[in-house]
Amino acid sequence: MNPKDPALQTYFIAASIMSLKMMLQAWITVYRMFKVKGGYLHPEDIKKTGLNPNPNSNQLKPDPYVERSRAMQRNDMENIPVFLIIGLLFAMTRPALWITQILMYGYVASRLLHFYALGTAKTHDLRATFFTIGSLIVIGMCAYVLIFAIKG
Amino acid sequence: MNPKDPALQTYFIAASIMSLKMMLQAWITVYRMFKVKGGYLHPEDIKKTGLNPNPNSNQLKPDPYVERSRAMQRNDMENIPVFLIIGLLFAMTRPALWITQILMYGYVASRLLHFYALGTAKTHDLRATFFTIGSLIVIGMCAYVLIFAIKG
Amino acid sequence: MNPKDPALQTYFIAASIMSLKMMLQAWITVYRMFKVKGGYLHPEDIKKTGLNPNPNSNQLKPDPYVERSRAMQRNDMENIPVFLIIGLLFAMTRPALWITQILMYGYVASRLLHFYALGTAKTHDLRATFFTIGSLIVIGMCAYVLIFAIKG
Numbered sequence: 001m002n003p004k005d006p007a008l009q010t011y012f013i014a015a016s017i018m019s020l021k022m023m024l025q026a027w028i029t030v031y032r033m034f035k036v037k038g039g040y041l042h043p044e045d046i047k048k049t050g051l052n053p054n055p056n057s058n059q060l061k062p063d064p065y066v067e068r069s070r071a072m073q074r075n076d077m078e079n080i081p082v083f084l085i086i087g088l089l090f091a092m093t094r095p096a097l098w099i100t101q102i103l104m105y106g107y108v109a110s111r112l113l114h115f116y117a118l119g120t121a122k123t124h125d126l127r128a129t130f131f132t133i134g135s136l137i138v139i140g141m142c143a144y145v146l147i148f149a150i151k152g
Numbered sequence: 153m154n155p156k157d158p159a160l161q162t163y164f165i166a167a168s169i170m171s172l173k174m175m176l177q178a179w180i181t182v183y184r185m186f187k188v189k190g191g192y193l194h195p196e197d198i199k200k201t202g203l204n205p206n207p208n209s210n211q212l213k214p215d216p217y218v219e220r221s222r223a224m225q226r227n228d229m230e231n232i233p234v235f236l237i238i239g240l241l242f243a244m245t246r247p248a249l250w251i252t253q254i255l256m257y258g259y260v261a262s263r264l265l266h267f268y269a270l271g272t273a274k275t276h277d278l279r280a281t282f283f284t285i286g287s288l289i290v291i292g293m294c295a296y297v298l299i300f301a302i303k304g
Numbered sequence: 305m306n307p308k309d310p311a312l313q314t315y316f317i318a319a320s321i322m323s324l325k326m327m328l329q330a331w332i333t334v335y336r337m338f339k340v341k342g343g344y345l346h347p348e349d350i351k352k353t354g355l356n357p358n359p360n361s362n363q364l365k366p367d368p369y370v371e372r373s374r375a376m377q378r379n380d381m382e383n384i385p386v387f388l389i390i391g392l393l394f395a396m397t398r399p400a401l402w403i404t405q406i407l408m409y410g411y412v413a414s415r416l417l418h419f420y421a422l423g424t425a426k427t428h429d430l431r432a433t434f435f436t437i438g439s440l441i442v443i444g445m446c447a448y449v450l451i452f453a454i455k456g
Contacts, residue, residue: 003397009456012453013454015389016449016450017450023439023442041375042422044425044427047428049428073382078225081233082171082233082236084386084389085240086167088240121194123199124194124196124204125202128182128203138175139176143168146168148155149168150165229381234327237385237388238319238320241320245307273347275351276349276356287330290323290327291324297316298320300307304313
């Protein structure tokens with residue numbers, strides 16, 4: 001397996017963007033917790049420390065602004081790891097480059113649009129549209145890999 | 153690495169089935185939200201849209217039928233991504249085909265039975281049995297990969 | 305791709321340790337549920353069975369000791385699957401061995417220290433330090449893989 005193979009190269013680009021996106025969501029949660037000085041999860045987080053000089057127990061209450069970022073991260077967890085693996089297996093089957101590019105960059109675009117729609121509280125229907133596109137791409141790649149492997 | 157290698161082929165089949173299973177769980181949640189017209193997560197989901205023509209605030213209350221599907225998906229997230237990776241690494245060590253088949257298809261069977269037991273609210277003890285089989289298979293593969301790599 | 309390649313061998317060791325860690329977190333949750341005889345998630349878990357001979361409805365209340373283990377597992381889910389994939393892609397780019405070892409074993413160390421800090425309720429600031437080290441390592445590997453693939 002050679003990362004210079006064009007289909008694999010496409011996968012490397014899509015996979016690293018999606019991985020970055022998922023890692024950055026945790027930092028968006030951190031940013032939001034700092035901004036509202038709350039939304040913390042654990043009792044020890046209201047001990048007085050350098051990062052929390054004036055703790056109070058309200059900081060442990062769920063905060064909608066912080067919780068939205070956590071919901072976005074849960075949505076990432078539900079979707080991105082499966083893409084990361086099935087994308088690799090798909091690329092290993094030596095598919096046509098143009099199909100690989102449409103599927104992988106289409107997936108990246110659908111997830112970034114979903115991120116935008118959920119992050120800015122757009123309507124459910126718009127968010128569901130982006131989710132559906134990404135989900136169908138992954139399901140299609142799963143089916144392709146399964147058929148490829150069964151046919152041997 | 154050649155997807156036509158028999159151990160890798162077995163892995164491709166198991167991995168694509170498990171990936172499909174995890175993707176479909178999201179659609180089971182969607183199906184259940186449509187069926188009960190509720191169990192939504194975000195405030196914007198009770199805006200009037202084509203998919204939600206008669207919104208009301210009760211739609212944001214947790215619904216047990218919907219939450220069960222979300223719990224099933226969380227259980228998938230806890231288990232399937234690790235299998236997807238460690239299964240690939242295991243297959244790359246060129247294990248005997250029959251061992252690979254027992255472990256990988258055994259894992260798929262244990263997860264589908266766990267899905268059945270949790271989805272139909274069978275007893276904890278039955279569900280725990282299926283969980284344990286799948287978990288021990290993955291732990292065994294982790295230990296094998298670790299020893300293989302340390303021995304060089 | 306040859307698992308005997310030194311960078312890949314380093315990855316195999318780090319990946320199998322991180323996979324084991326994530327699998328064992330589920331068993332820590334199980335251990336804690338048995339110890340407090342509670343913290344169960346599903347209504348069917350208070351049916352009388354061999355593993356739960358004296359059920360009562362309080363067993364479905366969230367228990368802080370059990371919930372902490374679930375929070376640790378959620379933190380694993382947010383972080384480890386991305387490392388498992390991006391670590392593989394990073395190793396496939398044939399990086400220098402010493403860099404690979406620093407990044408991968410540094411990641412393993414940061415996650416085990418985070419596990420210790422969260423598991424024993426150390427201060428937020430200590431826990432955040434370990435989280436940050438691991439997160440920056442993964443983000444760095446993502447950026448490296450992305451640049452490597454774009455440069456072709």
